[in-house]
Amino acid sequence: MLTVNPSRLLDDLRELSRIGATPEGGVHRPALSATDLQARDWFRARAAAAGLICRQDGAGNLSAVLPAADPTARTLLCGSHLDSVPYGGRFDGALGALAALEALRTIQEAGLQLPFHLEAISFTDEEGTHISLLGSRAAAGLLTEADLEHPHSSPEAFAAALERAGLRREELLTVRRDPASLVGYLELHIEQGSRLQDAGLEIGAVTAIVGIRSFWLTFSGQAAHAGTTPLFARRDALRGAASFVTRAAEIVSVDFPPGVATCGQVEVAPGAFNIVPGRARLALEFRHPVAETLDEMEAALFALARECAAVHGLEVAFASVGGVEPAAFDPDVVAAIEAAAGALGLRCTRLVSFAGHDAQAMRAITPAAMLFVPSVDGLSHHPGEYTRDADVINGANTLLNALLILAGRAWEQERAH
Ligand SMILES: [Zn+2]
CATH class of the missing domain: 3.40.630.10 (Zn peptidases)
Known part of the structure; x- marks a missing residue:
């Protein structure tokens, strides 16, 4: 040879x-x-x-x-x-x-x-x-x-x-x-x-x-006083976003191997020690080698985001920032x-x-x-x-x-x- x-x-x-x-x-x-x-x-x-x-x-x-x-x-x-x-x-x-x-x-x-x-x-x-x-x-x-x-x-x-x-x-x-x-x-x-x-x-x-899709996910709730607003009464956008980040990784690893999902950036507003976050914007990116599975991942992750939003009394909006096909x-x-x-x-x-x-x-x-x-x-x-x-x-x-x-x-x- x-x-x-x-x-x-x-x-x-x-x-x-x-x-x-x-x-x-x-x-x-x-x-x-x-x-x-x-x-x-x-x-x-x-x-x-x-x-x-x-x-x-x-x-x-x-x-x-x-x-x-x-x-x-x-x-x-x-x-x-x-x-x-x-x-x-x-x-x-x-x-x-x-x-x-x-x-x-x-x-x-x-x-x-x-x-x-x-x-x-x-x-x-x-x-x-x-x-x-x-x-x-x-x-x-x-x-x-x-x-x-x-x-x-x-x-x-x-x-x-x-x-x-x-x-x-x-x-x-x-x-x-x-x-x-x-x-x-x-x-x-x-x-x-x-x-x-x-x-x-x-x-x-x-x-x-792999194909790649990227979205901004914006969770919107209500900014409030961090001392006087009881925990049960809050519409804390970051708590909704945080539960999404944790559960998204679990769903992708269990249901969509060998796919990956990442939240690589988070912006919280108004953004202070003493204000309950009224808005949290997440940069979500996910990857998979099969186009149809990317569609399924997108549907599953969006459904999860809506669920996390509902639990915390929030709204969630999705904005695509492009992608690459597998x-x-x-x-x-x-x-x-x-x-x-x-x-x-x-x-x-x-x-x-x-x-x-x-x-x-x-x-x-x-x-x-x-x-x-x-x-x-x-x-x-x-x-x-x-x-x-x-x-x-x-x-x-x-x-x-x-x-x-x-x-x-x-x-x-x-x-x-
Ligand atoms: Zn190279």
Whole structure:
């Protein structure tokens, strides 16, 4: 079986982690910042040193390409992202981008002539410093003018970042890849959770990315004197909201596994030691991999909120603040990952991703899936984020062999037509 060059990949990871290195041991490479641009230059140089073709599209997506003999061949994509969250870790994104580059180098060195172009791609701004999944959504044709008008940073900061990177706003919406030109997309990533570690497993074949829904829940009662109003006579908005927070977690864990629900913010008004809260506003977010179950969770959580409100003599109102639909991955690509892991003798399980990734955009235009390797103690978006060398290599070897399996299958299908 073909396997990657372990020391070359580990050296690459170490070298890349020096760009934007923080004293805590992590990296600070927000998208299109000076350190992100430095990481891109480094990636280009590594690709060029390997004799691969280097390309960048109008959204700043950066690719190393191992071309097929036939220039009209389709392209098999693999990759992730070089940017990080502010003061993040060394592995999120970097692992997938560098393992993709290493897979191409390995195939090239082995002298394998694949019938497809192989492309290792790093997508722009996966982490949403300006716009979440900017590069992959642009490549998938999902990015809209409205997205460009509402960057997370600010219109000024976004414009400055584009200029710094030599990108033009009007080109961002023109880079959609033609689905007919693609074979598929594979992404290796750290798990960012501890399920693999807890189960003693080495590879996660990711079958879906969860959908997310977010709402403001406003419980309204009656502000009152905190001394003279008896407890039984109060319409305390925070007490209603608090019972909702506690019971929501119970309902979701019992009735909707593997779903999660979070109340991540609460605002209480008027807000003083000596006033019974008249209003409590909760930020509710919940996630599940199945769309129909998300609907059921929403109905159950709203019913619970109404019940908690009624018990405390409150009203409750719901306001949606958007969401993301669940993204199911391609069963054949998932099967290729499992077959590769199996052939390598690695213990593999199917799981869903509770975080967003570039693969969820790419699946809109080509068969896609992801594979996870363990994150020590599940730590991620943190300078202490760590994946053991052995797991880095296992992940890269599984990615490499899954690519070969997919290329083989696609070639057989092409010849059968
Ligand atoms: Zn990532």
